[in-house]
Each structure stands twice: as structure tokens, then as C-alpha cells.
Amino acid sequence: MTVNIERPELLGAEILENEVLSASRAPALPRIVGVGTATSATSYSQQEVLDAFGITDPKIRSVFANSAIERRYLTLPAQDDEGNRHPEPQGDLLDKHKALAIDMGAEALQACLKRAGAELSDLRHLCCVTSTGFLTPGLSALLIRELGIDRHCSRSDIVGMGCNAGLNALGVVSGWSAAHPGELAVVLCSEACSAAYAMDSTMRTAVVNSLFGDGAGAIALIAGGEDDPSAVTEGPRILKFASCIIPEAVDAMRYDWDRTQGRFSFFLDPQIPYVVGAHAEITVDRLLQGTGLRRSDIKHWLVHSGGKKVIDAVTVNLGLPRHDLRHTVGVLRDYGNVSSGSFLFSYERLLDEQVTQPGEYGVLMTMGPGSTIETALVQW
Incomplete structure (x- = not known):
């Protein structure tokens, strides 16, 4: 393929056409037309979390102090009459996950639609992402009932993939969007990390407890063909995705059953930042391969x-x-790691800056269990 460097605004369409279509007509490229975020009700500083659980171990306090996190939104166990907080059984944590995921998800979804200039009645596909609990029926069905969304709205749920899953979902829903030009789709990541909060004195738990917070992010897509006069022209086009799984690090990030505590708990290998960092260049280079960028x-x-x-x-x-x-x-x-929706909080801040210019390119990147790196190339 010959890249047209004189008209860079055509680059994304040419890439996608070359890879996906043999026909001469340009494909329906999904555009990001809205974003919205939400959190749970109460935020805590790192010091307040340490105080809430009476943590005095200097090594653990050091982990919290050096996290580069100032505040996080958490829903901690209620205090007893003596002011103490106790571990919650897995059943209570699942209840917490359900309640928070619905509340935050509904708020983020409606904020996203408002920014897109759309209504709940415009929604044609809802994809929900979560890793902090298991629900059947899924979060998408619960939100359709909660918000009174049209019962014919198609839906999907991505469960358990972890912090990378927002871009996995975006890739899947981009395909749906391209196949349904002019119809509104939303990816919603709703992560009640408080429902995965363990309480013990181990360093494994301390690393996790110092990092995660509650949060939800939603992103809206509409696709339109280049020759369609009614096509959406605002918002970045999604041009391409690239993934990388690191099989030798498959156990480096995991959420599994802790037989001692009788509940699920999350594990992060101390080496995971360096493993991810070492593979970031490979993944981005693959994303840009063939684009001339x-x-x-x-x-x-x-x-x-x-x-x-x-x-x-x-x-x-x-x-x-x-x-x-x-x-x-x-x-x-300001939020800690809110898992799969974290990159949407960043995207919202970028939009609020109002610094993007037509023709500019952006890269979205997420990482998570697998270990995996997910990327997407977009163009304004």
C-alpha cells in the first residue's frame, strides 16, 4: 500500500480499507462521540485508608506513601461500635459489587450520553466490562432494567479480563459499530474495586490495597461512511488495534480464590511493571506498522x-x-487504579483540555492479566 503523506487525514481510512475490505468503497469508521465517568461516594487519602484499618507496619505504610496516589474512591466495611472494620464475607462483597457497579455504571453511562448529545432511547448496543465480581444476568441486563433502556437494545458483557478489558471491549464494539452505521453503541467499564478489597497483614495484600479505587467510565461510538452526508464528523476515528499477550507472565497478575480467607483476592507480581514496560515498544510498533507513522x-x-x-x-x-x-x-x-475504565478518565481529561486538532493521532493503551497489552490508534 502507498501511504498518502500529502493528505494525512486519509491515512486511517486507507489503512482500514486495505486490511478489511477489498471493495473500493471506504468502510464505515467508528468515531468516539462521547465519554463519561463516575465514582463511588466517598474518597480517602492514603493516610486515611491506613488509619481506617489501623495499619502500623512501616513497610506497608511505605508502600501506600510511595504510590503516587493522593486520594481514591472506596466503599470500606462499616465500623462496629468500637470503630473497627472487619473483613466482609464473599457473599457481601458480591452484593457490594452489584450495587456499586449498577450505581456507578448508570451515572457514567448517562454522563457519556449527555456529552454525545444523545438519549437513552438512542442506545442500540451496550457492552459492559467488569472484573470485580460475577453477575448472572450480566451488568448490561441489570442496567437495561434499571434505566428503562429499550428491551431490544443488543448487549454484551466482558467479565474477568482485568484492567486491559476496556480496549478489548472497544475492539469488539467497533466491529459492531462498523456493521451498524449510524447506530449508537456504548462501552461501559464499571469496576467496584472495593468489592475485591482484602484485609490481612501480608505484603501481597498491601500492594493491592494501596492501589485500586472504585470507578466507572463509558465511551460512545457511532460509525458512518465517508460518502454518507449524515455521518458524524466530530470525535476521533478508531483506525486500528494491536494486542500482545506475554504467556510466560500469565500468573503475574491474577484474581483467584484465597482458601485461607475463604474469598477471592488479587495478586500482583512485583516484576510486572518491568515486564509490561519491556513489551510496550513491541506492541506500539505493531500498532503503527504499515501506517507510515x-x-x-x-x-x-x-x-x-x-x-x-x-x-x-x-x-x-x-x-x-x-x-x-x-x-x-x-x-x-486523584483516583488510583480504577481498572478497566482508567484510560477513559484520561480521555475525558484530554477532551476537557480542548487541545486536540483535526488530523492529529492518538494511542490508547491498557495492560492487564495475561499478561497483556492492548492498544488502539485513533485520529481526530
Whole structure:
């Protein structure tokens, strides 16, 4: 394929046409037309979380203090008459997951639709992402009932994939959107990380407890053909996706059953930031392969707020200036790691800056269990 460097605005359409279609007609490219976020009700500083659980171990306190997080939204166990908080049984945690996922998800979805200039009645596909609990029927069905969404709205649920899952869902729903031009689809990531909060004195638990927070993010898509006069013209087009799984690190991030506590608990290998960082360059290069773009051509980077060491490793391995990850760093500081929806919090902040220009390119990147890296290329 010959890349038209004189008209860079045509690049995304040419890439997708070459890879997906043999016909001469340009495909219906999905555009991002709205975003919205929400959190649970109460935020805590790292010191307040330590105090709430009476943690005095200096090593654990150091983990919290050096997390680059100032505040997180959490729904902690209620205090007893003596002011103590006790571990919650798995059944109560599942109830917490359901309640928070619905509440935050409904708020984020409606904020997203408002920004897109749409109503609930316009929604034609709803894809819900969550990893902090299991629901049958899924979160999509519960939200359709809760919000009175049209019963004929198609839906999908992506459960248990972890922090990378927002981009996995975006890839799937982009395909749906391209097949249904002019129809509105939403990917909703609703993560009640408080429902995965363990309470013990181990360093494994301390690392997890210092990092995650409650949050939901939603992103709206509409596709339209280039020759369609009614096609949406605002918002970045989604051009391409690239993935990388690291099989040798499949156990480095996991959410599994803790027989001692009789509940699920999350595990993060201390080496995971460096494993992810080492594979970030490979994945981005694959994303840009065949586009004629270099990393220096990417004006906007929206990376998952996985933790300070993860962000540092990605920054170093991709050779990015700190300014390029300002939103990723800011979201980590203000919300902690809100799992699959973290990159949507960053995208919302980028839109609020109003700095993007037509023709500019952006890369979205998430990481999670597998271990996996997911990326997407977009163009304004």
C-alpha cells in the first residue's frame, strides 16, 4: 500500500480499507462521540485508608506513601461500635459489587450520553466490562432494567479480563459499530474495586490495597461512511488495534480464590511493571506498522493508570516525555487504579483540555492479566 503523506487525514481510512475490505468503497469508521465517568461516594487519602484499618507496619505504610496516589474512591466495611472494620464475607462483597457497579455504571453511562448529545432511547448496543465480581444476568441486563433502556437494545458483557478489558471491549464494539452505521453503541467499564478489597497483614495484600479505587467510565461510538452526508464528523476515528499477550507472565497478575480467607483476592507480581514496560515498544510498533507513522507522530497518549512503576516503565521504554502521560499520572493521583475504565478518565481529561486538532493521532493503551497489552490508534 502507498501511504498518502500529502493528505494525512486519509491515512486511517486507507489503512482500514486495505486490511478489511477489498471493495473500493471506504468502510464505515467508528468515531468516539462521547465519554463519561463516575465514582463511588466517598474518597480517602492514603493516610486515611491506613488509619481506617489501623495499619502500623512501616513497610506497608511505605508502600501506600510511595504510590503516587493522593486520594481514591472506596466503599470500606462499616465500623462496629468500637470503630473497627472487619473483613466482609464473599457473599457481601458480591452484593457490594452489584450495587456499586449498577450505581456507578448508570451515572457514567448517562454522563457519556449527555456529552454525545444523545438519549437513552438512542442506545442500540451496550457492552459492559467488569472484573470485580460475577453477575448472572450480566451488568448490561441489570442496567437495561434499571434505566428503562429499550428491551431490544443488543448487549454484551466482558467479565474477568482485568484492567486491559476496556480496549478489548472497544475492539469488539467497533466491529459492531462498523456493521451498524449510524447506530449508537456504548462501552461501559464499571469496576467496584472495593468489592475485591482484602484485609490481612501480608505484603501481597498491601500492594493491592494501596492501589485500586472504585470507578466507572463509558465511551460512545457511532460509525458512518465517508460518502454518507449524515455521518458524524466530530470525535476521533478508531483506525486500528494491536494486542500482545506475554504467556510466560500469565500468573503475574491474577484474581483467584484465597482458601485461607475463604474469598477471592488479587495478586500482583512485583516484576510486572518491568515486564509490561519491556513489551510496550513491541506492541506500539505493531500498532503503527504499515501506517507510515512513527511514535513521534503521535500527539496524544492515553495510557492505563496501572501504578507509578508501570507508568514509569512505559514512559522509559517508549521514550516519551512526562508531559505526554500527564493525564495518566493525574488520574492515578486523584483516583488510583480504577481498572478497566482508567484510560477513559484520561480521555475525558484530554477532551476537557480542548487541545486536540483535526488530523492529529492518538494511542490508547491498557495492560492487564495475561499478561497483556492492548492498544488502539485513533485520529481526530
